[in-house]
Amino acid sequence: MTKKRIKSTNIEACSTREEAEKCIGDIGLLQRQVTGIESAMNDELAAIKQKYEEQAKPLNEQIYGMFMSVQAYCSVNRDSLLKNNTKTAKLTTGEVSWRTTPKKVTxxxxxxxxxxxxxxxxxxxxxxxxxxxxxxxxxEQNVAENVPGISFSQKEEFVIRPFESEIERAETVS
Incomplete structure (x- = not known):
């Protein structure tokens, strides 16, 4: 590659078509490697998530049972728990409350x-x-462009799409 710099960056520009073709091929290879890494990461995350969900399942089942037990008690004793038209009862270890959701139109x-x-x-x-x-x-751009507040813009992007790759990388050209 030549030492020609582009857009005040330290990136060396390809100097021949062959160099550009090799770079595009290398981009495709690297993108496939990234996809493999992302796939491996997602596999590991799924396994980790499943492990912790399995650990939490019996606890969530206990919580649900206790919740239903407290709800049953509070429903039967609602009048004695709620004082002065309140909707919240304060107990020693926490609060229980009844809330009405906003009306919803379906x-x-x-x-x-x-x-x-x-x-x-x-x-x-x-x-x-x-x-x-x-x-x-x-x-009708010729008519609309005369209206104050309406403007039209367009930009050119440089796109590299290596063969065998579904991932596109695009940058705005200024």
Whole structure:
């Protein structure tokens, strides 16, 4: 490789097509090695996770049983545990509480519900979302570029895709 520097970095540029082809091949080899390392790491992590999940399983089963036992007791004794319209009872070793979750709306068959709302004159339950159609702007760039606040940009990337590799590496060219 020649000593030609690129973009004020200390990276030596390839000086021939053959050098570039060799580098691309080497990149592919290195990427496959990285993939192998990541695969080995994931295998080890899965084994470690399984080991600790197995250790925690009997403890979680105990916790669940105790939780259900305390819940049964507290449900039967709720009136004596809760004072002054509170929702929390303080015991010696901790607290128990009853919480009401926020209401949740579930919609099944959204199109049919929309038709029903419109037929019943309940359009206030229908939200209309306005947003800029960027695809339309791209299709009519000559018109859209005259609108204040709309601009178009494009950049060129240099991509190396070695054969037999699914991983791409791309860098923005300035």
């Amino acid at each position: 919609v099944r068959g959204a199109e049919a519900v929309m038709k029903s709302l419109k037929a019943l004159g309940l359009e206030r339950f229908i939200r209309t979302k306005e947003e800029i159609d960027k695809n339309a702007c791209l299709n």
